Amino acid sequence: MTEANFESHVPAGPIEEKWDHHKFDVKLVNPANRRKFRVIVVGSGLAGASAAATLGELGYEVTMITFHDSPRRAHSIAAQGGINAAKNYRNDGDSVYRLFYDTVKGGDYRSREANVYRLAQLSVNIIDQCVAQGVPFAREYGGLLDNRSFGGAQVSRTFYARGQTGQQLLLGAYQALARQIHLGNVTLHERTEMLDLVIKDGKAVGVVTRNLVSGAVRSFSGHAVVLATGGYSNVFFLSTNAKNSNVTAIWRAHKRGAYLANPCFTQIHPTCIPASDDFQSKLTLMSESLRNDGQIWVPAQTDDPRSADQIPETERDYYLERRYPAFGNLVPRDVASRASKKEVDAGRGVGPLKNGVYLDLTGAISRLGRDVIDERYDNLMQMYERITGEDPYKQPMRIYPAVHYTMGGSWVDYNLMSNVPGLYVLGEANFSDHGANRLGASALMQGLADGYFVLPATIGDYLAPLLGSDPVPTDDPVFTQSEADVTDQVRQMLSVKGTRSVDWFHRELGKIMWEHCGMARSRESLEKALAEIPALREEFWRNVRVLGENESFNQSLEKAGRVADFLEFGELLCLDALQREESCGGHFRLEHQTEDGEAMRDDDNFSYVGAWEYKGADTAPELHKEPLEFEYAHPTQRSYK
Amino acid sequence: MKVTLNVWRQGGPSDSGAFQIYEVDDVSPDMSFLELFDVLNERLITKGEEPVAFDHDCREGICGSCSMMINGRAHGPERGTATCQLHMRKFEDGATITVEPWRAAAFPIIKDLCVDRSAFDRIIESGGYITAPTGTAQEANLTPVPKEVADAAMDAAACIGCGACVAACPNSAAQLFTAAKIEHLNLLPQGQPERWSRVVAMVDEMERFFGSCTNHGECESACPKEISIDFIALMNRDYIRAQFKQRRLTGQKS
Amino acid sequence: MTKVAGELTDAPNVNVPRRKAPFIVTFYRSAVAKKWLMAVSGIILLGYVLAHMVGNLKVFLGKDEINEYADWLRRLGEPAFPREVVLWGMRTVLIAAFVIHIVAAYQLTMINRRARPTQYKSPRDYAAASFASRTMRWTGVIVLLFLIFHLLDLTFGTVNPGYVGGNVYRNLIASFDRVPVAVAYIVANLALGIHIFHGAWSMFQSLGFNNPRYNPWRRTFAIGFAGLITTGNVAIPLLITAGVRP
Numbered sequence A: 001m002t003e004a005n006f007e008s009h010v011p012a013g014p015i016e017e018k019w020d021h022h023k024f025d026v027k028l029v030n031p032a033n034r035r036k037f038r039v040i041v042v043g044s045g046l047a048g049a050s051a052a053a054t055l056g057e058l059g060y061e062v063t064m065i066t067f068h069d070s071p072r073r074a075h076s077i078a079a080q081g082g083i084n085a086a087k088n089y090r091n092d093g094d095s096v097y098r099l100f101y102d103t104v105k106g107g108d109y110r111s112r113e114a115n116v117y118r119l120a121q122l123s124v125n126i127i128d129q130c131v132a133q134g135v136p137f138a139r140e141y142g143g144l145l146d147n148r149s150f151g152g153a154q155v156s157r158t159f160y161a162r163g164q165t166g167q168q169l170l171l172g173a174y175q176a177l178a179r180q181i182h183l184g185n186v187t188l189h190e191r192t193e194m195l196d197l198v199i200k201d202g203k204a205v206g207v208v209t210r211n212l213v214s215g216a217v218r219s220f221s222g223h224a225v226v227l228a229t230g231g232y233s234n235v236f237f238l239s240t241n242a243k244n245s246n247v248t249a250i251w252r253a254h255k256r257g258a259y260l261a262n263p264c265f266t267q268i269h270p271t272c273i274p275a276s277d278d279f280q281s282k283l284t285l286m287s288e289s290l291r292n293d294g295q296i297w298v299p300a301q302t303d304d305p306r307s308a309d310q311i312p313e314t315e316r317d318y319y320l321e322r323r324y325p326a327f328g329n330l331v332p333r334d335v336a337s338r339a340s341k342k343e344v345d346a347g348r349g350v351g352p353l354k355n356g357v358y359l360d361l362t363g364a365i366s367r368l369g370r371d372v373i374d375e376r377y378d379n380l381m382q383m384y385e386r387i388t389g390e391d392p393y394k395q396p397m398r399i400y401p402a403v404h405y406t407m408g409g410s411w412v413d414y415n416l417m418s419n420v421p422g423l424y425v426l427g428e429a430n431f432s433d434h435g436a437n438r439l440g441a442s443a444l445m446q447g448l449a450d451g452y453f454v455l456p457a458t459i460g461d462y463l464a465p466l467l468g469s470d471p472v473p474t475d476d477p478v479f480t481q482s483e484a485d486v487t488d489q490v491r492q493m494l495s496v497k498g499t500r501s502v503d504w505f506h507r508e509l510g511k512i513m514w515e516h517c518g519m520a521r522s523r524e525s526l527e528k529a530l531a532e533i534p535a536l537r538e539e540f541w542r543n544v545r546v547l548g549e550n551e552s553f554n555q556s557l558e559k560a561g562r563v564a565d566f567l568e569f570g571e572l573l574c575l576d577a578l579q580r581e582e583s584c585g586g587h588f589r590l591e592h593q594t595e596d597g598e599a600m601r602d603d604d605n606f607s608y609v610g611a612w613e614y615k616g617a618d619t620a621p622e623l624h625k626e627p628l629e630f631e632y633a634h635p636t637q638r639s640y641k
Numbered sequence B: 001m002k003v004t005l006n007v008w009r010q011g012g013p014s015d016s017g018a019f020q021i022y023e024v025d026d027v028s029p030d031m032s033f034l035e036l037f038d039v040l041n042e043r044l045i046t047k048g049e050e051p052v053a054f055d056h057d058c059r060e061g062i063c064g065s066c067s068m069m070i071n072g073r074a075h076g077p078e079r080g081t082a083t084c085q086l087h088m089r090k091f092e093d094g095a096t097i098t099v100e101p102w103r104a105a106a107f108p109i110i111k112d113l114c115v116d117r118s119a120f121d122r123i124i125e126s127g128g129y130i131t132a133p134t135g136t137a138q139e140a141n142l143t144p145v146p147k148e149v150a151d152a153a154m155d156a157a158a159c160i161g162c163g164a165c166v167a168a169c170p171n172s173a174a175q176l177f178t179a180a181k182i183e184h185l186n187l188l189p190q191g192q193p194e195r196w197s198r199v200v201a202m203v204d205e206m207e208r209f210f211g212s213c214t215n216h217g218e219c220e221s222a223c224p225k226e227i228s229i230d231f232i233a234l235m236n237r238d239y240i241r242a243q244f245k246q247r248r249l250t251g252q253k254s
Numbered sequence C: 001m002t003k004v005a006g007e008l009t010d011a012p013n014v015n016v017p018r019r020k021a022p023f024i025v026t027f028y029r030s031a032v033a034k035k036w037l038m039a040v041s042g043i044i045l046l047g048y049v050l051a052h053m054v055g056n057l058k059v060f061l062g063k064d065e066i067n068e069y070a071d072w073l074r075r076l077g078e079p080a081f082p083r084e085v086v087l088w089g090m091r092t093v094l095i096a097a098f099v100i101h102i103v104a105a106y107q108l109t110m111i112n113r114r115a116r117p118t119q120y121k122s123p124r125d126y127a128a129a130s131f132a133s134r135t136m137r138w139t140g141v142i143v144l145l146f147l148i149f150h151l152l153d154l155t156f157g158t159v160n161p162g163y164v165g166g167n168v169y170r171n172l173i174a175s176f177d178r179v180p181v182a183v184a185y186i187v188a189n190l191a192l193g194i195h196i197f198h199g200a201w202s203m204f205q206s207l208g209f210n211n212p213r214y215n216p217w218r219r220t221f222a223i224g225f226a227g228l229i230t231t232g233n234v235a236i237p238l239l240i241t242a243g244v245r246p
């Protein structure tokens, strides 16, 4: 089960001292020697930009690769709500320990305690760092930082910059990165997509990329490779992620030996705007904060043709308040999502396509007055109106759950190094800190902790012994072979000349995933998915139509490569969901629920990280288990009744 | 709905390019403008024609990727709205819609509607940051920032870097972008040490690529984040003051 | 112009490269500084236009008033300065302001042309740019051409029938007795008004004057100032040609 290269490297000692001790124990690279090391960072989101900037500041020679046209456009820019930190500025009983505890519990006890504790510790430094960079966090009249409570947390520990926290944090990291680019410590390669990880003698030594403008395939070599390439929600086609977010980087690394952990842990966000038609290309998130004042309901009778204002109080079903009297509309994301699905599946959905539930602020408007609601949610109300053409002040908003975040990702140890030496994975791309479910406002925190503080401290441990060695030259056979593979795949996709577009395949895959491996999963549905996905993949390679050529800007070709990877990865996701015979966090198995429909975790048998090893195209992947131990946060069953 | 699209097609940077007319029917009023292009592209692919290239990513009006000149306006007719957030219900059934790429010397066309906006990155690299290497930060609440100042800085910082200001400006000036970037940092206490060097470096870099401001105000009305040209005035003032200032005395009271 | 990702933008330079040079040269190379200089020179010109209008309206007070005023201008500064010295000093400042205003405008126009070598291929639909702001170059040129004629007409007398030096009143009447000339004066002054309307607002931006409390007044000021100057200046040819002669 556990092999030599599958060791979490969690340091010994009391949890609050582990990180300090570890920083002392790891090897360091002398400042004068750092410029002798070249580090490749793929991805310029919060995790990648903060890592590249910090490594540049330390003096390493950094190569930054991103498929975006500017580092600042990475998907992190879209995060709205905020970032958590255990500053306890509100004096409401928050502490590093409480943030740690909440995160482990929120993750349904499927994360590594030591990692989470470190995350909570570093959260404090992140805020300091961002403020110093000029991130314009919301402030009180006295000029000090403001906080709000987020996602049902019992303390106010979320820092925010209007509804654009991700944007502001990313701009901070991007600006620090821009400074390093200016100083020559970081070289930027934008509109460049990583298509392969290159390994020599078991170590990551570089990547192969394709220039999206010219089609040129090019290798980059370095002493270490860092992937910070974001999440894979788009395997569901419709998600709240940016259209170009994809799994390619970690999937291709996986095919070269990097384990993928817990891919079935995906998070569904309850408050998104439902799809309006078949052309829907992505779903838009409405901040969860709306649930603080809004009431969620559906008509009590099925297929009710009346508009919301025609339905009297007595014929409305406030199902969250009814089923969870203690938490009501504020139950956690997964619980709220499943409850909406249940109503819609039962035919009580609302809207033209009957695919949503009402989120009703009209009660709050008459109770608090329109001014208060304006002050709190005006930008959200405007956004809703812009997208749907309906006035949320007059009629209730319609919402429905959508895939939002992926907790799974590359397996990494305490140093954020994968099982492939020299390969580090940060941010949403790794599996590390959120277990089976992520708390609101914690992804930004994790990305920045990884990039600003963890990696810069741990990477020296791997690099120090390599002093004196040059990066593998890019004309080495490992690189040329990999370049040939990449070129081959591109050529193959162009040569199929079938009849169906790339988007068609992506949509079909999305339907399978959402239908059979979405909010609720069962052995039966998963087996169906596991039969349908390979068939779709087979059709893809037989019948996809990618027009144009390789040697120019070709967006269909870009997409084709990403969808090809989703078609392989989706299968692994379902396999993982199938093997996890329990319900926990974002993973809900119909077979494992209590009588009244609540998730049932199985700590005796499934308290582990499921890390998958690739065994070849025609061989089933192998599951490795990293057992999880809980010395501090002892597992309890969640209850929101 | 049915619309006629008049779309600029250009194979590559050095091609001459021309408008192509496409009829799209079965358009749903709830579609976004980019979804209209998805549908168009699907049909082009079926017909065996290359799809129209256009930049996009978040489709929520925040990443700044989308960039279309729609009927002579950057991002189209709706104020404060990026192309991806524009919906078909804003157009009449049967309308003819003309779509062009951003045009400016600094934004060379890559293909069809995609342009290269990296000149913006060069402006940021020249000084659009606060020098605060990781680890050097002080406790966050040590320096209070008056709420008005934080709010004004946030107004400027809301810029998504889409380039609509340049596209809309009759002079291809990047004043609104650059001013928003400079003043976001120059307004904050943390930005003061580099205030004067920042404004000079960034304005000088901007002027390598872009035209000059003649105060038309087109940028402000095209900006999807409705950033005010007041920031341009602040930038101009900072620039001139920076030129005449004895910087060694910066930080001393008057 | 294909660009290799990761290499510096190869977008062309639209402005003169910033090489090391004395401060005043590097300062002037900046477009922001040029606009600032246009604003400063603009203020001087606005002051002049106002004074010029006030002075010339004396024509309605009668022949002696305006001729006396013209003579006073020449005597200005006496006895400390010899006759006409102060007037020439003012003229020098004025000419410098004109030259700066025009040269900077010309150079900025050239930069702006280079910044968009390929125009939009479909018609623009302007949302904010006003008629005034978009015609600054043309109204500017009209005013310049008019100015040359105006000088030849009433300062040097070259194109004025029976010009008599020092007799402003007579020269004015002689000029405006020709209807086409009066029309030209009216048209030119309307152009000047439009130019001032945008310029008087725009200068606040270029100078960096910005205070939310006073900002709404910038437009009002521009409208008021342009209106005042236009009314005053147009009144002279209009009324004189119409036969109003005190």
Ligand SMILES: Cc1cc2nc3c(=O)[nH]c(=O)nc-3n(C[C@H](O)[C@H](O)[C@H](O)COP(=O)(O)OP(=O)(O)OC[C@H]3O[C@@H](n4cnc5c(N)ncnc54)[C@H](O)[C@@H]3O)c2cc1C
Pocket (backbone or CB within 6 Å): A042, A043, A044, A045, A046, A047, A048, A065, A066, A067, A068, A071, A073, A074, A075, A076, A077, A078, A079, A080, A081, A082, A083, A165, A166, A192, A193, A194, A195, A228, A229, A230, A231, A240, A241, A242, A245, A246, A248, A249, A285, A404, A405, A426, A427, A428, A429, A440, A441, A442, A443, A444, A445, A447
């Ligand atoms: C709508 C929305 C709202 C959210 N709100 C919040 C919130 O309020 N609080 C919170 O904490 N979290 C929030 N999240 C989650 C959070 O935004 C993300 O988890 C986080 O930003 C991920 O950051 P990242 O750096 O790991 O990756 P990303 O920001 O996704 O960056 C990925 C980078 O990798 C590059 N890349 C990927 N693949 C390749 C490749 N093959 N080759 C080259 N480059 C590649 C991309 O170009 C990009 O630069 C939200 C997410 C969404 C979708």
Ligand code: FES
Pocket (backbone or CB within 6 Å): B055, B056, B057, B058, B059, B060, B061, B062, B063, B064, B065, B066, B082, B083, B084, B085, B160
């Ligand atoms: S696609 Fe991101 S702003 Fe329009």
